[in-house]
Amino acid sequence: MTLDQLCLHTITTKPWSLEEAIDHYQSAGVGGISVWQNAIEAMGAEAAGRRLRASGLDVVSYVRGGFFPSVESKARQQAIDDNKRLLDEAAAIGAPLLVLVCGAEPRQPLSESRKQIQTGIEAVLPHAKELGVRLGIEPLHPMYADTRSAVNTLGQANDMAEAIDHDHVGVVVDVYHLWWDPELEQQIRRCGTAGHLFAYHICDWRVPTTDLLLDRELMGEGCIPLSQIRQWVRDAGFQGYEEVEVFSSRYWEMDQQEFLNKITKAYQDYVHKAKR
Ligand code: ZN
Numbered sequence: 001m002t003l004d005q006l007c008l009h010t011i012t013t014k015p016w017s018l019e020e021a022i023d024h025y026q027s028a029g030v031g032g033i034s035v036w037q038n039a040i041e042a043m044g045a046e047a048a049g050r051r052l053r054a055s056g057l058d059v060v061s062y063v064r065g066g067f068f069p070s071v072e073s074k075a076r077q078q079a080i081d082d083n084k085r086l087l088d089e090a091a092a093i094g095a096p097l098l099v100l101v102c103g104a105e106p107r108q109p110l111s112e113s114r115k116q117i118q119t120g121i122e123a124v125l126p127h128a129k130e131l132g133v134r135l136g137i138e139p140l141h142p143m144y145a146d147t148r149s150a151v152n153t154l155g156q157a158n159d160m161a162e163a164i165d166h167d168h169v170g171v172v173v174d175v176y177h178l179w180w181d182p183e184l185e186q187q188i189r190r191c192g193t194a195g196h197l198f199a200y201h202i203c204d205w206r207v208p209t210t211d212l213l214l215d216r217e218l219m220g221e222g223c224i225p226l227s228q229i230r231q232w233v234r235d236a237g238f239q240g241y242e243e244v245e246v247f248s249s250r251y252w253e254m255d256q257q258e259f260l261n262k263i264t265k266a267y268q269d270y271v272h273k274a275k276r
Contacts, residue, residue, distance in 0.1 A: 001268050001271065001272070002029065002031075003028065003029045003030050003031060003264060003267065003268075004029075004031035005031060005241055005242055006030050006031055006032070006241065006242055006244065006264070006267050007030070007031060007032030007033060007034055007058070007060045007241035007242065007243040007244070008021070008025055008030055008032070008033060008034070008243070008244050008263065009033075009034045009036060009063065009201075009243060009244065009245040009246075010033065010034065010035050010036045010038075010039040011036045011038070011039075011063070011245065011247060012244055012245060012246045012247075012251075012263070013256045013259065013260060014038075014247075014252050015252055015256050016256050017039070017042065018035070018039045018040060018042075018043065018048055018051065019051065020256075021033065021039065022051065022052065022055045022057060024256070024257060024260055025057060025260075026055060026056055026057060028260055028261075028264055029264075030057070030264070031057070031058055031241065032057060032058040032059070032060040032241045032243070033052070033057045033058070033059055033060065034059075034060045034061040034062070034063055034095075034099075034243055034245070035048070035052070035059060035061075035062055035063065035093055035095065036063045036064070037062075037063065037064065037086070037089075040089070040093065045088070045089040045092035045093055046092050048092070048093050049092045049093040049094055052093055052094055053094060058241075059093055059094045059095045059096075060095070060096075060097070060199070060240075060241050060243060061090075061095050061096070061097040061098070061099050061136070061199060061243075062086065062089060062090035062093060062095035062097070062098050062099070062133075063098075063099045064098075064099045064100065064101045064138075065082070065083045065086040065087070065098045065099070065100050065101075065124075065135075066079075066083070066100035066101040066102045066103050066117075066120075066149075067079055067082075067101065067102070067103035068080070068083075068102060068103050068116050068117045068119070068120030068121070069102075069103045069104055069105040069108070069112070069113035069116040069117060069120075069150060070103075070105050070116070071105055071107045071108055076116060076119075076120065079103070079120060080120055080123045080124055083098075083120065083124045084124055084127045086098055087124060087127055087128050087131055087133050088131070090131070090133045091131040091132070091133050095133065096132070096133060096134060097133065097134045097135075097136050097198055097199060098128070098133055098134070098135055098136070099136050099138055099172055099199065100121070100135055100136060100137050100138060100172075101138060101140065101148060101149055102117040102137060102138075102140075102149045102150060102151045103117065103147075103148065103149060103150070104144075104145055104146060104147055104148060104149055104150040105147075105150075106146050106147060110145060110150040110152075111150075113150035114150045114151065114156065114160070117137075117150060117151065117160070118160055118163060118164065121135060121137070121160075121164060121169060122164060125164070125166060125168060125169065128168050129166075129168050133168075134168045134169070134170065134198060135168060135169050135170075136170055136171060136172040136198040136199050137151060137157045137160055137161060137169070137170070137171050137172065138151075138157070138171070138172035138174055138177070138199075138201075139151045139152055139153055139154055139156060139157040139171070139172075139174075139177055139178060140152060140174075140177050141176065141177040141178075141180075143212055144212075152177075153178070153181055153183070153187070154171065154173065154178055154181065154183070154184060154187035154188065154191065155181075155183055155187050157171040157172075157191075158171060158187055158190050158191050158194070158196065161191070161194070161196045162194060162196075167195070169196075170191065170195070170196035170197065170198035171191050171196050171197060171198060172198055172199040172200075172201065173188060173191075173197065173199070173200050173201065173229075173233060174200075174201035174202075174245065175201065175202050175203065175204075175224050175226060175229050176201070176203050176204075176205060176216060176224070176245075178229075179205065179223075179224040179225065179229065184229065184232070185232050188229075188232045188233055188236050189232070189235070189236050191236065192233075192235075192236025192237045192238060193236070193237075197233070197236055197237070197238045198240075199240060199241075199243060200233050200238055200240060200241070200242055200243060201243045201244075201245045202219055202226065202230075202242055202243065202244055202245070202270070203216045203217060203218065203219065203224075203244065203245055203246045204216070204217040204218060204219050204220065204221050204222030204223070204224050204226065205217060205222040205223050205224050206221065206222050207222055207223050211249065213247060214247050214248060214249045215247075215248060215249070215250070216245075216246045216247050216248050217246070217248070218246060218251075218262060218263060218266040219244075219266045219267060219269070219270040220266055220269055220270055220273070221266070226270055226273075226274070227270075227273055227274040230242075230270075230274045231274065242267070244263055244267065246263075
């Protein structure tokens with residue numbers, strides 16, 4: 001089986017530099033790469049873009065913008081400026097999508113934060129359109145509603161994308177954040193129909209989870225109904241990359257080539273299982 005529909009997030013193999021990640025992903029036959037900000041800090045976006053274009057890898061997205069809400073207007077403006085710069089970097093590395101971790105402000109209601117997120121996205125939208133970089137609203141699990149995201153269900157992300165109503169704004173479905181939601185099937189169908197399903201992130205939920213950020217599991221090792229969700233995503237018309245995004249202190253301690261072998265094996269098993 002080929003791995004040309006598989007994309008890896010650079011954060012998944014965090015100990016590797018961008019250059020190491022590119023070399024190893026290519027050797028493994030992986031088709032795509034989603035580049036995290038920290039991976040290009042050392043070399044800068046322009047040089048990273050040259051290196052990525054010279055590789056055979058498809059740049060799927062740049063991660064991550066967002067963090068729009070604040071009780072202070074100065075901070076909200078700062079976030080808008082930061083996101084414009086991130087869009088420039090996305091364009092420089094050849095990424096067609098900037099993933100948004102939208103942010104939340106614990107000093108105000110979530111509904112207020114969602115309004116500020118929408119205002120922030122609308123403020124950077126002309127710049128995104130000019131650069132040809134799309135914006136993907138990624139809902140985060142409610143356990144992150146304190147500071148990371150006030151958008152916690154796919155329904156809320158769909159509401160926002162539909163309210164903004166622009167071909168450069170859509171949603172990102174990440175199984176880690178959404179697997180528990182009883183409305184998931186219906187909401188995946190909804191964003192597929194609207195043309196808003198921009199990206200699909202996979203991993204698994206480790207049982208028991210010992211850390212709420214850095215203990216994600218590889219596909220097949222946890223409790224997420226991956227075959228079911230994959231089917232819904234495909235039925236919704238999504239034909240893009242399946243992006244493996246795993247933050248895990250345990251896996252980062254491993255030899256990263258060994259870990260990469262585990263990832264490609266887990267991905268193949270996952271695809272095989274889903275096809276049965
Ligand atoms: Zn994700």
